[in-house]
Amino acid sequence: MTAQETSRAAAPLDLGPAAPLQAARATRTIRRLPVQRDWPFWLIVAIQIGILLGGIALWEVAADYGWIDGFFWSKPSAVYVTLIKFFTEGEAWTDIGFTFRSTLFGFLLGTASGSLLGLSFWWSRNYAAIVQPYMICFHSLPKLALAPLVILVFGIGLASKVAIATALTIIVSALTAYAGVKALDPDQERLFYSLGASRTQVFCKLVVPFCLPWIISVLRVNIGLALTGAIVGEFIAAQHGLGRAILYAGSTYDIALVWVVALVLSTLAVAMYGAVSWLERMLRRGMKQ
C-alpha cells in the first residue's frame, strides 16, 4: 500500500484527472477577508439626528406644498404649537399620571402574581398538569377582546385599566417562571434532600433564587404589555389618560393633537422601559450573575 503511494507520488503525470484541478488552481481568485470598520459613535449619532431632522423638514415642506394633505397628516410646526398648548392649557399631567399609574400597578400586579403562579407549579406536578391547559388557553386568547367586559365589571376608572394590564402580563410571567422551574437540575434538588432539607427549604433556598433570572428577564416585555393594556382600556372607556386623549383628538379631527399625545406616550414608554432596564441591571448585579 505504502509502496504504491510512493510510486504515485513519484510520477504525478500519471494522474490524468489532476490536470483540470491544477488549471482551476491557476485561475483561482484570491480574496481578502471582508473587514467592516466601525464608525465613531458621534458619527452614528449625528446621522441618526440628521435622519430625524430631515424627516421632519420633509414632512413640513410636503404639507406646505400640498404633496400630502395637511388636514389628515398635520405638520410639525402645528404639532409643536399644539404640544405647548397641551402642556399649558390641557390636562397633560393628569393624563400622563393616570396612564402611568394604571401601567405601573398592572405591571407590578401581573408580574408578581404571574411569577408566584409559575413558581407554585414546583410544589405539585399533579396540580401543574391540571392547571397547564387552562393557562395555555388563557395565553392564546386575545385578552384585549375581553376589554369591554372588563370595563363593565371594573367600571371606567383606574381598576379596569389595571385589570387589563394585569391580564396581559400575568401569563407571560407565569409561563417564564414555570420554564425556570422546569430547567431546575433534579440532581440539585437531590443534593438538598440528601442534606435533609424540607420542601419549604428547597423552595426558598433553591427554586426561587434559581428562577429569579427567568423572572427578571420578562420585566422589560411586561412593561410594554402593561402600557398596551392601559391604553386599550382607556380607548374603550375612560375619563382620563393618554389613550382617551388620542381617541378624543382623533374623533375631533385634531390630528396635531394625535401626534402630540403619541409623542408624549412614546416618551413615557421609553422612560418606563429605561427604568425597568435599570432595575433589571441592579437586580442582576445584586445576584452577581
Added chain:
Amino acid sequence: MAAKLRLDQVSMAFKTPSGSFQALAPITLTVSSGRFVSLIGPSGCGKSTIFNIIAGLLQPSRGRVLIDGTDATGTIGRVGYMLQKDLLLPWRTVLDNVVLGMEIQGMPLRVARDRALPLLRRYGLSGFEYLHPSALSGGMRQRAALLRTLLFDTDVILLDEPFGALDAQTKLQMQEWLLGLWADFGKTVVFVTHDIEEAIYLSDEVHVMATRPGRIIDSFEVTIPQPRQRSATLAPEFIAIKERCMHLLSMAHKAALGEAA
C-alpha cells in the same frame, strides 16, 4: 470494629413497559467505622442506585439500610452524599455554598460561617472564600463540594465518582487531598469510581460489581498500610490486586456481552 453502615439484603427492581427490571440483586454489605471502602464496576451496575438508597433518596424494593445498627431505610439527611457534579449554587459565594448543609439543619448562618472559614483556609480554598463558584477551576469546585459534604457532619460519607470529570494531574492531587481529609476527620467513606487504580490506592476495602442484575462479585482488603505513598502503586502487591480487579471486570464484561448476544 462496629458496623457503621450495613446494607441488609437490599434489592431494587424498576417497573418498565416490558415488565420488571432488576437493577440490584439482593446486596449485603457491611462497612466498619472509619473505613474507606470503594465500589468499582462497569456503567449500569447499580452503584448510583446503591448510593441513592443509602442516602434515602430511593426506596429499595426489599431490604434495609442500617446506620449504627438502627434502621435508616428511606430517611434523608443521615449521610453526606457528594455527586460527580459539584452542584455548587452559582448565586452563593464559596463560603455560603460550603455551609449549606449546616444551614439546612438550622444552624445560624454566622455560626456556620465561623466554623467553615478555618477549614476552607486549611484545605486549600484560602483566598476563594468570598468568590462565586464560576471563578473556580474544576478541582477547586470539587474541593468546595467535598467540604460542604464534610461540614454536614455525618459519620458516613458517600462519594459518587467525585474526581471523574477532572484531568489526570488534578485527579492525583485531589486523591492526596482527600486522603489527608480522611485522616483528619476519621469519617467512614464509601467511594464509587470507574478507575481501578484510584479505588485500590485510596481504599481499605474494594468491592467489585457486575451488571444485570447489579451485584457484588468479589470483595477484598487492600493490606498496604495507610498512609500510603504514591510509589505504593508500583509495588508488586498493588499490581497483583489491580490485575485481579481487571480480570474480574473483564470477566463480568464478557459475561454481559454473552448474555446480550
